[in-house]
Amino acid sequence: MSQPPIEPTPPIPEPASTAADAASATIEQQLTDWQARHAEVSDAYLRAKAEVENIRRRADEEVSKARKFAIDAFAESLLPVKDSLEAAIATPGASVEQVLEGVHATLRQLTAALERNKVLQIAPPAGTKFDPHQHQAISMVPAEQEANTVVAVLQKGYLIADRVLRPALVTVAAPK
Numbered sequence: 001m002s003q004p005p006i007e008p009t010p011p012i013p014e015p016a017s018t019a020a021d022a023a024s025a026t027i028e029q030q031l032t033d034w035q036a037r038h039a040e041v042s043d044a045y046l047r048a049k050a051e052v053e054n055i056r057r058r059a060d061e062e063v064s065k066a067r068k069f070a071i072d073a074f075a076e077s078l079l080p081v082k083d084s085l086e087a088a089i090a091t092p093g094a095s096v097e098q099v100l101e102g103v104h105a106t107l108r109q110l111t112a113a114l115e116r117n118k119v120l121q122i123a124p125p126a127g128t129k130f131d132p133h134q135h136q137a138i139s140m141v142p143a144e145q146e147a148n149t150v151v152a153v154l155q156k157g158y159l160i161a162d163r164v165l166r167p168a169l170v171t172v173a174a175p176k
Contacts, residue, residue, distance in 0.1 A: 077113035081106055114158075122157030122168040124150045134159070136167040143173040 084106040088099065114120075122134050128150045130137060134157060135150065143151045150170045157168030 074113075074117045077116050078110075081110045081113060084109060118161045119165065120159045122159060122164070123153050124168060124170065126150055126152065130170070130172050134164055134167055135170045137172045138169050140172050140174040142176075145173050147173050147175040149173050 084102065088094070088102045088106070091098075094102070124131075124135065126149075127145055130148045130150060136157075138154055141151055143149075145151070149172065151173050152171045153168055154171065155169040158165040
């Protein structure tokens with residue numbers, strides 16, 4: 001039996017592109033673009049978040065070290081004062097004049113160390129207006145000066161970086 005010849009099948013015509021297909025392709029392209037942009041932004045966000053965490057961690061470490069070693073400079077400036085006091089004790093046969101001279105030198109060292117570390121003295125001269133932020137009035141006394149002014153300093157006060165460490169104890173002129 002012979003087979004009839006096979007006729008070639010005509011090519012299947014492709015459906016005509018419609019406006020809907022074009023719009024669908026545009027939307028798919030936009031979706032792909034937005035997904036790529038989203039991936040970029042997400043990556044940038046995660047990197048920025050990690051950087052912020054690293055900065056926060058480093059800042060916490062620096063604050064911790066600053067607190068731990070804040071007194072370093074102060075302690076270092078007091079060591080010569082301690083050395084001077086130990087040297088004075090190690091010299092038992094010193095005369096009163098030598099001891100007094102050593103005490104004055106040690107006081108100068110201590111004063112310089114305090115000033116270097118911003119510890120300043122509050123010792124208002126007589127006649128200075130009473131300042132309750134820096135002075136503590138112990139008593140009011142009659143005096144030949146304006147009322148509410150310092151008559152005498154009983155104990156010096158101290159500031160550290162513009163903050164009162166200890167107020168000066170003073171007597172104040174009473175109102176007339």
